[in-house]
Every structure is written in structure tokens, then in C-alpha cells.
Amino acid sequence: AYVIAEPCVDVKDKACVEECPVDCIYEGPRTLYINPNECVDCGACEPVCPTEAIFYEDDLPDDWAWYKDAAVNFFNEVGDQGGAQAFGPIDHDEPTVAKLPADIN
Ligand code: F3S
């Protein structure tokens, strides 16, 4: 799956959301999360992110590799909802993301 990494945190441009054909990019308070169970690896989101936050999971920079696990954790916590725009924003961040410093970006 594709993964949203650090440049999204507290930025949340959301250009990616409009591009996703399966609507699998979910909004939390500090970042958005791609559901790895729902993403079909189309890659449409990656080039439209103005902060270059989106990577294929095998192409994540080493420092940001943990964002792949954070996404897995997040959807284990909140479940698979089958459509982000209908479900709406989720009032929860994955714990590692939630603990990031306020001045991270
Ligand atoms: Fe974040 Fe980029 Fe999408 S900043 S919300 S991953 S367009």
C-alpha cells in the first residue's frame, strides 16, 4: 500500500483525498491515513501531495518507515470503514503520531 508520512502532520492539504478512486484516505486530527486494507496501489495520490508526504511502502525514507506500521495500527484501532468521505473525520490519531512534537512541521 501507499503510506502518508511526516510531511502531512499538522499540514493536511487533502489534495490526495480527491484523487483516490477507492476513497481510502481517512482524516485524523493531526494527519491523514491511507487504509492499507483498502488501498489498491493505484498511485494517483502520490504526485498531487504538495508536501511530498506520500510514498509506496517500500520506498519510504528510513526515518519515516514507521509510518507504515502507524497506518496498520490506526486501522486496527478504528476499523475498516469502506469509504472515508462518507465516514468523515475520525477523532483519533495513532499514538506515535499523536505524541509527535507540535512544531514537527
Ligand atoms: Fe497530507 Fe499531502 Fe494528503 S499533506 S492530506 S498527504 S495531499
Ligand code: F3S
Ligand atoms: Fe488511493 Fe493512493 Fe491507494 S489514490 S488507492 S490511497 S495509492
